[in-house]
Amino acid sequence: MTSPIEALRNGARGILPWLVPVAILVVWELSALFGWLSTRILPEPLAVLKAGWTLALSGELWTHIRVSAGRALAGFAIGGGLGLLLGLLTGSFRKVEIALDTTLQMIRNIPPLALIPLVILWFGIDEVAKLFLISFGVFFAVYINTFHGIRSVDPALIEMGRSYGLSGWPLYREVILPGALASILVGVRYALGFMWVILIVAETISAQAGIGYMTMNAREFLQTDVVLLGILLYALLGKLADVAARLLERRWLRWNVAYSAA
Amino acid sequence: MQIDNRELAQVEAVEGGSGGLDVEVSGLVKHFGDRQVLYGLDLSIPAGEFVAIVGRSGCGKSTLLRQLAGLDTLSGGAISLDGKARDELGDQVRIMYQEARLLPWRTVIQNVALGLPGSRAQVRARAEQALAQVGLADRADEWPSRLSGGQRQRVALARALIHRPRLLLLDEPLGALDALTRIEMQRLIEEIWRQHAFTAVLVTHDVAEAVALADRILLIEEGRITFDEPVDLPRPREHGEAHFAALEGRVLKRLMTVEALTPRNQLRGRVTEILIDKVLSEVRLLTPAGLVSAAVPTSALRELPLELGAEVLAVFKSTEVVLATTD
Numbered sequence: 001m002t003s004p005i006e007a008l009r010n011g012a013r014g015i016l017p018w019l020v021p022v023a024i025l026v027v028w029e030l031s032a033l034f035g036w037l038s039t040r041i042l043p044e045p046l047a048v049l050k051a052g053w054t055l056a057l058s059g060e061l062w063t064h065i066r067v068s069a070g071r072a073l074a075g076f077a078i079g080g081g082l083g084l085l086l087g088l089l090t091g092s093f094r095k096v097e098i099a100l101d102t103t104l105q106m107i108r109n110i111p112p113l114a115l116i117p118l119v120i121l122w123f124g125i126d127e128v129a130k131l132f133l134i135s136f137g138v139f140f141a142v143y144i145n146t147f148h149g150i151r152s153v154d155p156a157l158i159e160m161g162r163s164y165g166l167s168g169w170p171l172y173r174e175v176i177l178p179g180a181l182a183s184i185l186v187g188v189r190y191a192l193g194f195m196w197v198i199l200i201v202a203e204t205i206s207a208q209a210g211i212g213y214m215t216m217n218a219r220e221f222l223q224t225d226v227v228l229l230g231i232l233l234y235a236l237l238g239k240l241a242d243v244a245a246r247l248l249e250r251r252w253l254r255w256n257v258a259y260s261a262a
Numbered sequence: 263m264q265i266d267n268r269e270l271a272q273v274e275a276v277e278g279g280s281g282g283l284d285v286e287v288s289g290l291v292k293h294f295g296d297r298q299v300l301y302g303l304d305l306s307i308p309a310g311e312f313v314a315i316v317g318r319s320g321c322g323k324s325t326l327l328r329q330l331a332g333l334d335t336l337s338g339g340a341i342s343l344d345g346k347a348r349d350e351l352g353d354q355v356r357i358m359y360q361e362a363r364l365l366p367w368r369t370v371i372q373n374v375a376l377g378l379p380g381s382r383a384q385v386r387a388r389a390e391q392a393l394a395q396v397g398l399a400d401r402a403d404e405w406p407s408r409l410s411g412g413q414r415q416r417v418a419l420a421r422a423l424i425h426r427p428r429l430l431l432l433d434e435p436l437g438a439l440d441a442l443t444r445i446e447m448q449r450l451i452e453e454i455w456r457q458h459a460f461t462a463v464l465v466t467h468d469v470a471e472a473v474a475l476a477d478r479i480l481l482i483e484e485g486r487i488t489f490d491e492p493v494d495l496p497r498p499r500e501h502g503e504a505h506f507a508a509l510e511g512r513v514l515k516r517l518m519t520v521e522a523l524t525p526r527n528q529l530r531g532r533v534t535e536i537l538i539d540k541v542l543s544e545v546r547l548l549t550p551a552g553l554v555s556a557a558v559p560t561s562a563l564r565e566l567p568l569e570l571g572a573e574v575l576a577v578f579k580s581t582e583v584v585l586a587t588t589d
Contacts (some may be wrong), residue, residue, distance in 0.1 A: 031504060097586055159379045160363040164421070165377040174376065178367040255405045 043225040048232065051225040060214075068210040071127070072199045075134025080191055083139040084184070087146025091180070092172075097147075102142065112137040113171065113201055120205070129200040137198040138191040145187025149180030182256065185249050192241040196234055282310035283343045283428040284460035291338030292325055292485075295491070299325045300484040302339065309344075309428075312455055312462040314472035316513065317482040323465045326482065327433050330463060331357040343429065356427035357434040361413035364406040364421075371402040374420045392420040396450060400568060412443035416450070423454060430455075432464040438473065445501070448474050452498060469517070472508045474499050481517060489516050511565055518562060529554055529576040533568055547576055 025045055031037045032044030039047070055061035086104070092098040094239055123129040153176050161175040203212020215230030253259040285307040292300040299322045307313050315323045328334045329341060332352050341348040343355070364373045375389040393399050396416040406414060415435055422430060432451070436444045452475055455462050466472055472479050473493060481489035491513070495505055531549030543563050547554045556576055568574065 077296060133267070156359070156361065156363055156366060159333060160359065161376070163333060163357055163423075170377070178365070181367075200418065253367075257407050 005168075009151045015197075029123050038222060040081055040222065041224070043228060047225040048228045051223070055214075055229070064209060064211050064214045065233065067235075068199060068212070071130055071203075071210065072134060072195050072237075075199070076138050076191065076195050078131065079135030079138035080142045080188065082135070083142030083187070084146050087143045087184075087187075088150060090103075091147045091150025092176070101147075103141075108140045108144070112132065112198055116201075116205065125206040129205070130207075133202045134195055134198045137194050142184070142189035144189045145183045145190070146180065149183030149187075150176060152183065153179035182253055183257075185245065185252065188248070189242065189245040190203070192245055193238060195240070196238045202232060263482060281428060281459050282308075283351065284345070285429065285461060285463070286342045286345070287326075287330075287339070289339035290326070290329060290336065290341065292322075292334070293305070293337050294327060300329075300337075301435045303482075303486060305480070305487060307461055307463065309461055312460050312464070312475055312477045313480060314466060314476035314478070315480045315482055316466060316469055318474050318517075318518065319467065321482045322485040323482045324433055327357070327431050327463060327465050329430050330429070331355060333357075351428075353425070354428040355431065356422040356425055356429075357431040357433060358415070358418050358422050360437050362411075362418040364414055366406055366418055368406075369403050370398065370406060370409070370417055373406060373417055374424055376421060380423060388424055390418075392424040393417070395423065396420045397456065410443075412439050412447060415439065415447060419447075419451070419454070423458070423527070426458070427460055429461045429463070432462065432466075434466055437467070444471070445474075449498065451475065456497075462495050466535045469510050469513045473506055473513065474501065479513055489513070501547045514562065516566055518566070530580075531574060531576060533570055533572045533574060536563075536568060536570065538563070547574060549576070 001181045028037070028042070029045050032039070032042070034049075037044075043051075054059065086100065086124065090101050090104075094175050115136065119132055123132060157179065158171070161171050166174060200212060203210045204216055207213040209218075211233050213232050215227050218224075218226035218230070249259055285305070287303060287305040290300050290303040291298070291303075303322075303326065315326065317323045325334070329336060330348075331336060332348055332355065332531070343351045348355075363377070364370075368376070371386065371389045371393060371558060374392050375385045378385050378388065380388075389400060390399060393402055396419050398413060398416055398420070401409065401413065406417065409417065418435070436447050439447060451462075455475075462475075464475060474496075476493055478490065478492050479485050482488075489584075491509075493509060495503075495509070499506055529547070529549040529551055531547035533545060534548045534553075535544075535546040537544040537546075538560060541560055542557050543560045545556045545558050545563075545568060547556065554576055
């Protein structure tokens with residue numbers, strides 16, 4: 001049973017974080033309304049909404065979102081998948097670590113965006129270039145956290161598993177993978193955030209569709225409302241990816257007090 | 263009592279292939295790098311016997327247990343179970359560690375069923391049965407993090423028992439529990455041991471625990487067995503009982519004499535002050551080297567009372583010397 005006062009307090013706690021953003025929106029709208037803010041610099045929030053509405057009605061918006069999300073997720077799947085696989089291998093086998101880890105650590109220090117000129121030379125300005133950049137950026141976040149996750153599994157638990165007759169895949173499934181999962185998910189979350197950053201840059205290089213294309217196009221025609229819409233869409237998609245990662249954490253790590261309580 | 267148990271174990275062993283394993287250790291040597299821990303240790307434990315091994319920390323008792331469990335490789339010597347090489351019967355040996363070592367990402371019942379072959383329903387039924395045996399049937403689907411330390415050790419016990427081990431190794435499993443839970447767990451272990459008649463080897467630094475549970479108490483000093491005494495007390499044993507206390511005192515005394523006899527780092531001196539506290543007391547000595555302060559377990563002082571002005575020999579391990587400046 002929650003008392004009315006407690007319910008009120010819970011409600012207040014739900015509203016409180018939104019007070020500041022709402023206040024900013026109101027001030028922004030008002031200053032646009034009274035002409036203090038030129039639409040060339042910042043369009044009023046209502047205009048952004050309207051732009052979103054018309055684009056949504058024409059179906060253009062959904063095409064762009066679909067193309068961008070598809071790019072991001074494909075790059076994430078390739079880079080994240082490879083990172084997971086190599087992280088598991090180097091984490092589990094000393095020999096693979098000795099053979100690969102130094103090389104990977106060296107490549108890791110290259111900022112993915114520094115590769116852009118080379119990538120354009122290699123792959124042109126097609127989809128492949130974008131996929132490569134996203135995969136490259138995502139790879140290391142997943143790789144490093146998987147590697148460390150596997151390495152930091154409690155050796156006492158591994159010894160216990162072995163003495164209870166587990167070895168090979170059962171040992172991996174029961175002890176090592178679940179033990180590394182928290183760390184792997186940290187890598188996934190970080191990678192999901194980084195994925196959008198790379199996507200934005202990759203889409204501004206050149207694209208025929210996607211949110212980046214939409215905003216670059218709008219810039220040419222000084223449609224600040226559409227530019228702003230694009231930026232907001234990136235923020236929204238980024239947040240969505242983060243929420244998805246959080247849900248995964250809560251589901252897969254529900255045994256962990258730190259996650260189940262959150 | 264003790265004989266009955268052994269006979270029962272042998273009968274069961276013949277009938278159902280269960281009961282205890284016969285343990286034979288000969289000339290066991292173990293070193294880690296340069297440091298030798300076990301020096302040709304011989305030990306034989308008849309099937310179904312409950313043996314307790316006591317000794318100071320670092321004396322090699324846990325190392326011996328880990329060898330029996332097959333967790334470390336031998337540096338020399340041999341271990342045989344029922345006349346066969348250890349590794350042949352390795353799956354009939356189970357170990358309980360000082361910490362419960364439960365998988366935090368598996369529920370209580372999944373932990374108990376770890377590594378158990380069979381269909382899902384079969385495994386679940388057996389795990390439930392094992393949990394009921396340790397009195398935790400109602401906690402089956404909870405996460406281990408919700409359990410208390412004592413409950414976790416009970417789950418670990420159920421996990422060991424479900425494999426119907428014929429040799430159960432206990433590596434100070436009760437060391438981290440409070441006194442009351444500890445006695446409760448000792449009762450439970452004794453009861454289960456009498457039911458299943460497996461061979462049990464308990465490593466402990468608690469002499470009272472050894473006296474409460476074991477058929478036989480071994481003392482390991484410097485990697486060798488220096489004391490081997492049967493415990494002929496009826497079960498279940500009461501901690502306060504006179505024979506119990508007498509035996510406990512004898513083992514403790516022996517533990518301390520062995521320590522004092524090592525002719526290494528000694529300081530001869532005279533007791534100048536005794537500060538009694540609950541667990542650890544302080545004895546101050548005046549020696550030719552100056553004033554020396556020694557921490558002594560209060561229980562040991564009760565056993566061997568010291569008087570002010572008495573001539574004593576203070577012995578210390580060279581590895582435990584710490585140099586510090588004083589004001």
